[in-house]
Structure formats: C-alpha cells, structure tokens
Amino acid sequence: MQRVGSVSERVCGPREDVTLRKYQAEIAEEILDKLRNASSSNVFVSLPQGTGKTIIALNALCELINGNSLSSVLILIPRTVLVDQWVERSQEKFYGIGLLRNPTLAKENIHKIRGWLKHGGAKGIAMTDQSFKGYIGKGLFSEDDFDLVVVDEAADLVISKDFVEGFRMSAYLQGLEKWAIPKIFLLPYHVPERKIAALMKKFGKTSQLIRREIEDETLEQLQYTVQDPIVIQDPLVDDFVLVLFEHYKKIRTNVNRILNKYGIEGYRENLETLLNTRTLDRFRRVNHLDEDTINQIVTMIAKYIQMQHIMRWFLYSNREDINRSILSAHSDVKKWLSFEDKKLAQLVDVVRSYLDQDFKIYIYSQYVATAKLIAEFLSEKLNLKSRDLVMVSGLDEDQYIKLDSFKKVGKILVATPVFDKGTDIPQADTIIVYTPPYSAEKLFQVVGRIRGGEVVFLAYSGYEHQKVAEIVGALRKAFQRQKDEKFGTNSNI
Amino acid sequence: MELIAISDIYGDIDLVKQLAERLPSNVVGQRVIVVAGDIGVSVDLTYSETVTRIFQILKGKAQHVLFVPGETDSNEMSIQLSNVTNLDKQSLVINVDGMRLGFIGLGGAPKHSVREGERFPYLWDENIEIVRQGLATSLKMNLEKAMLEHPDYLILVTHSPPYGVADYWTTITLNEMAVLQEMSEEILEVLPPEESQGKEQQQTRRRGSPKKLGSHMLREFADYYKPDIHIFGHIHKQGGTVNSRNETIFVNVSHLSSIPYKLTGRKFLTVRIGREGVSPIFGSLVRENLKFEDFLETYL
Numbered sequence A: 001m002q003r004v005g006s007v008s009e010r011v012c013g014p015r016e017d018v019t020l021r022k023y024q025a026e027i028a029e030e031i032l033d034k035l036r037n038a039s040s041s042n043v044f045v046s047l048p049q050g051t052g053k054t055i056i057a058l059n060a061l062c063e064l065i066n067g068n069s070l071s072s073v074l075i076l077i078p079r080t081v082l083v084d085q086w087v088e089r090s091q092e093k094f095y096g097i098g099l100l101r102n103p104t105l106a107k108e109n110i111h112k113i114r115g116w117l118k119h120g121g122a123k124g125i126a127m128t129d130q131s132f133k134g135y136i137g138k139g140l141f142s143e144d145d146f147d148l149v150v151v152d153e154a155a156d157l158v159i160s161k162d163f164v165e166g167f168r169m170s171a172y173l174q175g176l177e178k179w180a181i182p183k184i185f186l187l188p189y190h191v192p193e194r195k196i197a198a199l200m201k202k203f204g205k206t207s208q209l210i211r212r213e214i215e216d217e218t219l220e221q222l223q224y225t226v227q228d229p230i231v232i233q234d235p236l237v238d239d240f241v242l243v244l245f246e247h248y249k250k251i252r253t254n255v256n257r258i259l260n261k262y263g264i265e266g267y268r269e270n271l272e273t274l275l276n277t278r279t280l281d282r283f284r285r286v287n288h289l290d291e292d293t294i295n296q297i298v299t300m301i302a303k304y305i306q307m308q309h310i311m312r313w314f315l316y317s318n319r320e321d322i323n324r325s326i327l328s329a330h331s332d333v334k335k336w337l338s339f340e341d342k343k344l345a346q347l348v349d350v351v352r353s354y355l356d357q358d359f360k361i362y363i364y365s366q367y368v369a370t371a372k373l374i375a376e377f378l379s380e381k382l383n384l385k386s387r388d389l390v391m392v393s394g395l396d397e398d399q400y401i402k403l404d405s406f407k408k409v410g411k412i413l414v415a416t417p418v419f420d421k422g423t424d425i426p427q428a429d430t431i432i433v434y435t436p437p438y439s440a441e442k443l444f445q446v447v448g449r450i451r452g453g454e455v456v457f458l459a460y461s462g463y464e465h466q467k468v469a470e471i472v473g474a475l476r477k478a479f480q481r482q483k484d485e486k487f488g489t490n491s492n493i
Numbered sequence B: 001m002e003l004i005a006i007s008d009i010y011g012d013i014d015l016v017k018q019l020a021e022r023l024p025s026n027v028v029g030q031r032v033i034v035v036a037g038d039i040g041v042s043v044d045l046t047y048s049e050t051v052t053r054i055f056q057i058l059k060g061k062a063q064h065v066l067f068v069p070g071e072t073d074s075n076e077m078s079i080q081l082s083n084v085t086n087l088d089k090q091s092l093v094i095n096v097d098g099m100r101l102g103f104i105g106l107g108g109a110p111k112h113s114v115r116e117g118e119r120f121p122y123l124w125d126e127n128i129e130i131v132r133q134g135l136a137t138s139l140k141m142n143l144e145k146a147m148l149e150h151p152d153y154l155i156l157v158t159h160s161p162p163y164g165v166a167d168y169w170t171t172i173t174l175n176e177m178a179v180l181q182e183m184s185e186e187i188l189e190v191l192p193p194e195e196s197q198g199k200e201q202q203q204t205r206r207r208g209s210p211k212k213l214g215s216h217m218l219r220e221f222a223d224y225y226k227p228d229i230h231i232f233g234h235i236h237k238q239g240g241t242v243n244s245r246n247e248t249i250f251v252n253v254s255h256l257s258s259i260p261y262k263l264t265g266r267k268f269l270t271v272r273i274g275r276e277g278v279s280p281i282f283g284s285l286v287r288e289n290l291k292f293e294d295f296l297e298t299y300l
Helices: A022-037 A053-066 A080-093 A110-119 A129-137 A193-202 A235-261 A271-275 A277-285 A291-315 A319-324 A331-338 A342-356 A368-381 A399-408 A440-450 A463-484 B013-022 B025-030 B047-059 B129-147 B174-179 B185-190 B199-206 B216-225 B292-299
Strands: A042-047 A073-077 A099-101 A124-128 A148-151 A158-162 A166-169 A183-188 A207-211 A224-226 A230-232 A361-364 A389-392 A412-415 A430-433 A453-460 B002-006 B031-035 B064-067 B084-086 B091-096 B099-106 B153-158 B229-232 B241-245 B248-252 B267-274 B277-284
Touching (some): A022 A053, A042 A053, A053 A148, A073 A080, A073 A129, A080 A099, A080 A399, A099 A110, A110 A124, A124 A129, A183 A193, A193 A207, A224 A463, A230 A342, A235 A271, A235 A331, A235 A463, A235 B292, A271 A277, A291 A319, A319 A331, A319 A368, A342 A361, A342 A368, A342 A430, A342 A453, A368 A389, A368 A412, A389 A399, A399 A412, A430 A440, A440 A463, B013 B047, B031 B091, B047 B064, B099 B129, B099 B267, B129 B216, B153 B216, B248 B277
Parallel strands (some): A042 A183, A073 A148, A148 A183, A224 A453, A230 A453, A361 A412, A361 A430, A389 A412, A430 A453, B002 B031, B031 B064, B099 B153, B229 B248
Antiparallel strands (some): A158 A166, B241 B248, B267 B277
C-alpha cells in the first residue's frame, strides 16, 4: 500500500482516510508518464472491473493539478447516474478537485457555468456524452476551455456497425477525436482487443495503451454463481414465439437473397442497418437497386423488427402493449391474456425465497414497460412497503438518489440499463436477469454491477429455455476464464 | 344502450364498412356512434365525398352519429345528413334506450401536439391565453347548456387527449415507424446514426424526446367538471387505453385506420351504458380465429 504525497504539501490528493492500492498509484504514475512524454497524447486504460479506474484517474488528475498542469478537466460519461458517482467520488475520496455536475443548458446560463469553472474553484465539469453533444454542437465549449479530457466507459465511443464500414464514432462524442488536448480513456478489461484497436485508431498515432490484469492480494476476488435457468411451462407462449421466430427467419432469408443477388456484402449481422437512409442511397447509386427492391427491403426489415419486438412482448410479460394491439383480438392470444402471467408469478416465488434469506435483489429489465410491470406486480403480490422496492429507468432524473435509497434501505432494485456501465451495486446479493441484453459484452457489464453473487435467469420452456441455456453456458465460461486469469478476461464472452 | 367510439379513420371506407357489418342491426335504435376526429382524406374521392360516404355508412347503424373534426379535418365540417351532428364547440342531449346522454365536444388539436412546421387545417395554440380561455369558455357554456337537461351521463368528446392521460408520445424515427414501441438501446445504437441520416430526420429526432402531447386546457376542464366519460383519439400509440381517474373514465380510441401502425390499428370501442354503470371494451376488425401464423401474415 502506498500513499501519494502528504496532505500538507499538496493542493490536491486523496483524503486522509483514503489509501490507494499499490497498483492504483503505479498506474496513475504510468498515465502521467505517458502524458508527459508526448505533448498531445491519448492514453487508454483498460483494467478489470472493480479495480478502481475512477480512483486511478482522479489520482492522476490530482498530480497534474499539483504540478500546475491542469486547471480545467472535462469528464465525459455515458450515463447520468455515473456523473453523480464521479462527482461524489471526487468529493469523498479526494480534496482539491471539485467537479461541476452535468450543468443543464435548459436550466443554467452558459456565462454562469463558465464563471463557476473559472472563478468558483471547480477543477472541471463531469457531464454525459449527450450533454457534450449539446454543448459542442451549440459551440458553447471547445477544447480551448479545457486542459484534458477523461472519457469513462470509453468502449462505447466506437460502435460496431458492419465489416464494410467497420467501427464508427458514437454520434454523441463525434468531434472529440479532433481535439488536440490530452485525453484519458477508461474502459473495462473485457472489451475485445479489436474494439480497443479500432478506438485507438480513431484517435491517431499518439494513442497509447495501458491494459493489464491485476494481481493484488487486497483485491477481493469476485465469486459469481450462475444458476441453471428457472424453467416456466407455458406451451402457448412457446407456440407464439416459434411462429414469430419462423417469420423472422423467413424474412432474413429473403433479405439475404436480395443482398446476394446484388453482390452486396456485409449487413447480415445487423439487418436493421438496412433502414439507414444513407445505406439505401448507396444501394441505389453503387449497387443499382431499383426503387421497388428498395421498398421491398424496407418493408421486410420493418416487419423483421416488428417480429422481434412482438416476441419480446410475449417473453417479457408486456401484456399492456399486447392488450392494446390487434394481437389481443386473436383467439389464442385472448385466451393467454386471460391467465395470470406465469413468468411474473414465478418471479414472485424466486424473489420471495431470496428475501427470506435476507438477500438484496437487483432485477434487470431491458425494457421500461417490463420494469414497471415487474415493480407493480411484486409490490402487490409481496405486499411491499414503498421503500422496499426501488424502480429506476432512464426517465427518472433522480437515478443516483434512488440507487442510494436501494443501497441503504431497499430490498429490491428493478432497473433498466441505466446502471449497466460502471455503476457499483455491491450491496445486491443476487441479480435476476428478467430480459437479457442482446450482446454478451453488455450482459457481462450488467451482471458485473453486483460485484459477486448469484445470477438468475427465468425462461419459458422450449425456444427461450434453449437460448437462455446458451447464455448461461457462455456466462459461466467467461467467469471461469476470469477466475483463471485472476481478474478480467482476455476475450469477448 | 350501446355507444360505439372510433377515431383516426383517415378515409379508410373499407374499414368503416367492416365495422358496420360487425354491428348487429337489431339494436340500431339503442346505439350511438361517436367519431373523435381525423375522419377523411382525399385519395380516390374528394375529402368531402369521403367524409359523407363514411357518415352514410355509420348512420345506417345508429340512432345518432356524433363527431368532432380532428386536426386533419376541416374546422368547418358540415354534414348534411339527418342524425349526424358535428359536436365541435356544441352540446347535444339525446335520449337513447331510456337513457339521457349529454354530449359536449371540441375538435382540432393543440399546436404543440404536432411536429413543428407541419400544417394542418385545424390546430389551436393553447399557449395563447385568449385562445385557451376562448376554448375553455366554449366548453363550460356547452356543459352548462347540457346540464340544464339533467343528463344521466355527461360525455366529453374531443380529438385531443387531456394532458397526461394516454397522451405519451415517443420519437418517430424510421425504425420506430416499423416497430411502434420503445426500442431497446442496443437496437437504437445500430440504427439511428443521426449523422448519417437526412437533415429532416435529424431535426425530427432532436425534437423527439418522449413527451406528453395532450391539452392542458382539457385536463383542467376534465379535472374540475368531471365528465363521466372523456372520449378522444389523436395520439395513436396510446390508442386502446382506458384510464379511470377523478370519477372520469378516459378512453383513447385511436385508431380505426390500419395506418400509421398496423399493430394498433383496426380498433373500435364499445361502451355499454346503463343505470348500473358504464363498461368499455375494445374490439378489433380482424378475423379472430385465423391460425396465428396466418393472422400475422394477414394483418402485419
């Protein structure tokens, strides 16, 4: 263990009760070395979850402040809740590095914000990627206003599109790659190497990487137990889903046939990208597709998305939307809607058994509608007090306070992807993934929030069980690999 | 008695005929049909011919047909058919099947509920105080008039929803047109690259944060004067919602047309009204007993 400097000599540093781990101080120093060695450098830091990337970055920032090399930093984060987490951490763990919290243009005057930054003692601003787009798009801030940028959860800076167009910059942070001031990018270790390489390429030749596993006896080894999926018998759901899946496959085949006919490569991984107007324009110009064929593609993709969507309504208990759609008029669907939702009923039993063991439970849903439904259903069936269950979605402004309330007094947290990146929820003993995210990388991120514990999936027998069993297998392998490699995994799950 | 409510027909005469075929002829004298706006368009027929044809079909199936125009309709709609009444800024009390029903209506839609720059024949700007007051006064006067005849039930018919009730709207993007509902962020990540879409779409997206598009004036009116039923349309994605609050049953009856969303179209509301109370139930103009795969093939 090592302390970086003493409080009395420095204007910025860790608070007295904060002790940095040896590797944290070393990596902070390594970041500084890389920044010092090149006048305009981008440093990428890829470390396993739970190793304290924020603390490392804050420590590096403090050293720059102490060396009079930093007076204003811009911290960019993909989620509002993480802005709060950053600001709180900087205050709790460090002195001398006050950050402004995501000022909203609708509420605050830009001159006021500039004033606070210049004369109010703030050492920078922490804002969401979306806010960055707003400020820069309106020309209210530029790189001249900052000495350095930190991009947290930077893996999402580039989004995989297809192998023709490769990785593209996130729409929110577009333009950042042209900024000449130094930048520090923080990303989890499990991000695939090819993605990190694509990211570094976007930021030019001065990009340097610090990527490592951490072997530190003080670091708690996280233990995840991925349970076998809990299987729910409901033949009607399986029938609906199979029919929808067949339609979906048929559309895929037909679209592929058109793409093959015109010798168009790529796009098969994400057929949805074919709705992009620029892609369609290129098909017209380069591949000489006529208007009828273009319309045919658009209609098919629209239907393809719709099929996926309806499948999820059935699998993830979205009865409200089914009820309002024409599907509710179909005789079998009507019959199904007249029964209580078997998956929700099973969830009640699972949650009850964990509550009996005094577990705190995090229930993840990809969809707001499902999350609401879960929250209402559990509250009613388990006769919960309002403080027992906290539901958070992207629509809530007070996400951080709600999360804090779960950590302190709540028993159940039902949340949409608001906490999927970098938010710590170590208080939760178990995570129930009610609607899994689409990519393995996202699932790994979501599950990683609880810092060890039980991972539970529910699945209808048949089609869904088969799919979820594959997910469970992949997740177990990834955790095993992570265990073998101490912390972090070298490849994408 | 039976009240049938529909809205957002957009000139689809075929679906109106299908609806008429669904309605048993033996209870025509006990039935009222309410149309909550966005009735016609001009495609094969002129606008006026389309609307007249629609009301001719409906009037054969009910003792009274009452309507309000939507923002796509003319604000001076005049239908020269007996027992077909434009309720816009009007009131009407009728006796049906031993029940006395009082109706008051308001057509058009608030300007803030449509995309900026879109031109429609019948919009009002409730942010202009004098406009807001004028509309509220008209509703209050008509309410007073209707109440003089002591109706058993008071029914408010508007095209716009009241603010905060079945009026939630999310952005319309190319992909959303296809899928109707909120999409998961993962799909949006691959779909929308704003920078690669046309300027027009970019603008639509920028304005596209989810929001409530109903009328504040209507909300205040409903909260204070508490009609028994408030029937409206306009916000398609919330069609099929029945919401009871403050002693009023709010129903968003959009949309009968199969556009803009095939999944939520073909909808009509049946309300059974009796001394013992009111029971609303939605129906769909589809063949219910098709095999599920054929159902999807036919209607989606």
